[in-house]
Amino acid sequence: MEFEGVHHIAIIGHNLQKTLDFYVAKLGFEIIAQHRRASKKDIKVDLQKNGLVLEIFIKPDAPARSTYPEGEACGLRHLAFAVSDVDEAVRNLKKVGILTEPIRKDDYTHKKMTFFFDPDGLPLEIHE
Incomplete structure (x- = not known):
């Protein structure tokens, strides 16, 4: 199997406004699609910058990430x-x-x- 590259990277966040402020306003990604998915109780936002696509899922009730490092x-x-x-x-x-x-x-x-x-x-x- 030949991979042509990375199609997208998916990230789960808790807060739509904070996430968009970070990735769009501060890092410069562009929103290319946004969908409220009632059946999954989340919002899916596709972002793009320089050919890199981030698929952001906003799930307020998602478990917190493990601590780092x-x-x-x-x-x-x-x-x-x-x-x-x-x-x-x-x-x-x-x-x-x-x-x-x-x-x-x-x-x-x-x-x-x-x-x-x-x-x-x-x-x-x-x-x-």
Whole structure:
């Protein structure tokens, strides 16, 4: 089987306004579709930026994420975005009110990287 790429990444959030403020207003994703799914008691929002599609499910009653970094559970550990300049990306995140962990070098690639978190605590990474 040949994979052509990643079709989308699905994320569950608790609060529509906080999630859209974070991913759309602060990170610059564009809303390409939004559906209220009464049968599933959630809202599905599709976001896109530079060919990357995020499928956001707003489920106010979803269980909270395990704590980070201790208490990691099986499943998606984090989502990493490629950037050409981590220092610049950190400055841009700070301008919109998003704090990051200190910049460090990846143990194996020796490239700069750091983490920040979405409103529900999902770890997001930027990596050169």
